[in-house]
Amino acid sequence: xxxxxxxxxxxxxxxxxxxxxxxxxxxxxxxxxxxxxxxxxxxxxxxxxxxxxxxxxxxxxxxxxxxxxxxxxxxxxxxxxxxxxxxxxxxxxxxxxxxxxxxxxxxxxxxxxxxxxxxxxxxxxxxxxxxxxxxxxxxxxxxxxxxxxxxxxxxxxxxxxxxxxxxxxxxxxxxxxxxxxxxxxxxxxxxxxxxxxxxxxxxxxxxxxxxxxxxxxxxxxxxxxxxxxxxxxxxxxxxxxxxxxxxxxxxxxxxxxxxxxxxxxxxxxxxxxxxxxxxxxxxxxxxxxxxxxxxxxxxxxxxxxxxxxxxxx
Numbered sequence: 216x217x218x219x220x221x222x223x224x225x226x227x228x229x230x231x232x233x234x235x236x237x238x239x240x241x242x243x244x245x246x247x248x249x250x251x252x253x254x255x256x257x258x259x260x261x262x263x264x265x266x267x268x269x270x271x272x273x274x275x276x277x278x279x280x281x282x283x284x285x286x287x288x289x290x291x292x293x294x295x296x297x298x299x300x301x302x303x304x305x306x307x308x309x310x311x312x313x314x315x316x317x318x319x320x321x322x323x324x325x326x327x328x329x330x331x332x333x334x335x336x337x338x339x340x341x342x343x344x345x346x347x348x349x350x351x352x353x354x355x356x357x358x359x360x361x362x363x364x365x366x367x368x369x370x371x372x373x374x375x376x377x378x379x380x381x382x383x384x385x386x387x388x389x390x391x392x393x394x395x396x397x398x399x400x401x402x403x404x405x406x407x408x409x410x411x412x413x414x415x416x417x418x419x420x421x422x423x424x425x426x427x428x429x430x431x432x433x434x435x436x437x438x439x440x441x442x443x444x445x446x447x448x449x450x451x452x453x454x455x456x457x458x459x460x461x462x463x464x465x466x467x468x469x470x471x472x473x474x475x476x477x478x479x480x481x482x483x484x485x486x487x488x489x490x491x492x493x494x495x496x497x498x499x500x501x502x503x504x505x506x507x508x509x510x511x512x513x514x515x516x517x518x519x520x521x522x523x524x525x526x527x528x
Contacts, residue, residue, distance in 0.1 A: 334420070339420070455478070
């Protein structure tokens with residue numbers, strides 16, 4: 216990442232995800248209308264990239280159904296110029312074919328791509344909840360204790376090839392040091408070309424802890440593997456670690472990701488009422504530190520994206 220690029224910080228907003236459940240926050244967007252409204256508001260607040268999952272509007276469970284994506288992605292694209300980033304992670308319970316069902320139809324500018332298989336869980340949270348809104352939630356959360364989030368080398372190669380044919384680029388989600396080396400393997404194999412957008416993730420049970428020192432470790436290894444001019448570095452802090460880690464990461468020259476997928480809180484003891492609240496908060500912090508917020512056009516240039524007109528929304 217060159218110094219000239221570092222003057223602008225890309226804010227990504229992950230709007231709903233597949234980890235939190237309706238009982239955990241009444242403000243989590245579940246229906247296509249809610250996802251649309253919160254995405255547009257987040258973009259207006261300063262998010263250059265919107266990272267999107269779908270949910271079944273009947274009970275909020277994660278869904279790979281392209282028909283659900285069709286109900287909100289085109290509306291968001293029509294109302295904003297934000298980069299629309301579609302998940303290929305889906306949820307730990309989805310098959311690879313389900314995870315790719317909508318991205319292969321939509322041919323987006325960007326998709327997320329998890330860079331390794333891992334334990335990925337929030338099962339301890341279930342102990343704190345005694346009444347659940349929907350039947351599926353408790354076994355879903357508790358069941359994470361005995362699930363592996365599968366992302367084999369063959370899976371990753373398949374995603375790179377299938378979506379790469381359409382000019383889609385990736386938010387490479389790296390939960391641990393080994394994931395950077397996995398990315399380097401695909402670079403060496405010729406399957407990935409710079410600029411890389413590395414989303415380093417901290418605070419998920421099964422991945423790297425939320426210690427600020429880990430940001431330095433990840434940044435240093437990425438520099439050594441790729442060279443700073445070859446990639447853009449972003450930071451995701453899960454739960455209560457969101458804002459502190461993002462602030463440290465921005466000072467280190469990184470971009471930031473917020474959103475109700477990553478944390479349902481705005482501050483200690485206060486739930487975020489919307490994704491836009493989190494975007495506005497991190498924007499305020501960054502601007503008070505004299506950083507400038509990247510526009511969607513600037514994010515597209517930094518990340519070498521193909522442009523919104525070349526998608527199939």
